[in-house]
Amino acid sequence: MEAPFLLWVYLSTQPLLWLTLTVAIWVLADWLAERSGRNPLVNPVMIAIVVIAAVLLATNTPYGTYFDGAQFVYFLLGPATVAIAIPLFKNWPTVRRKALPMLAAMFAGTTVAIVSAVGIAALFGVPKDVLISLAPKSVTAAVAMSISDHLGGIPALTAVLVAITGVLGSVIVTPLMNAMGLRDYAARGFAVGVAAHGIGAARAFAVDPVAGTFAGIAMGLNAILSSLLVPVFVRLMF
């Protein structure tokens, strides 16, 4: 009884255990998604987050301890973002042709993302600091947290709302676009990038490389525009 307990006490504080759990659960979640034929409802990001969160809660493991292991995976997000340069370079002629549609869709989509989220939550009587935390929910996490912080929101809450939005957008986009009868993968990818940042881009890349490229561009554009627009809307609304 004692030996396994001591082993757990040791391993549960080591990065190896939580890194292994993150990678292993992901492999399992991605296998399930693959087997479902990339059914949008079987979203591997959502499955992995829910399973790992449940394990941490069940074992009373603090998030900080988990992150000591998971940070090695998290770190790759930077280089992976730079890597989107390759599909962008490859698909440049298509991207260039869509400059005007992208610009227009970016302004419309970013505005709707901010105003609708804050407006709806305000109707429910949500307090101001939570509303501010919600405003940049469609922005990629690092920028969203900094916007929230500057305006008096709660950056940690923003990070979670950003992640939930990303998963929601990734799950909804395929059935929604199919229902609307839209087959233009550039448009679909761009929309999921504006609404659901990098997690949306991950879904878009799983469906189609052109969709993924446009989602990556949308994510970058939304980050820039939201940094300028969120403070303006927050000042107008309060």
Added chain:
Amino acid sequence: MLRALAILLVCQLVGETITRGLMLPLPGPVLGLVLLVMLLFLVERRHLVASATIDETSLGKLSNGLIAILGILFVPAGVGVIQQLGPLAQYGVALATALLVSTVLTLVVTVWVFVLVSRLVERKG
């Protein structure tokens, strides 16, 4: 492989340095992405790289490999949800409604504007 990794990391580092230094409202890696595209265009002019064959270079292979595992890279931050269960439960209905409706509206408006302006541009061209 390591040469390719060095290219990605250097672009990220330069991007990070510029965005922090000038306090630009932009993530460092996104500026790194822009810098790498510009770099590729410069190198393309000297016929050292071409968009048709970029996938076969070590940079192309590493980049496509990273993009293929993009999903897992969001898991560590997403698990942070366990730290915010309090506010999430307290405003559960409001936040769930706001996120769901706003995400659907954003998707619909963005895609419509994109398609509409595409058609206008093509008609003119």
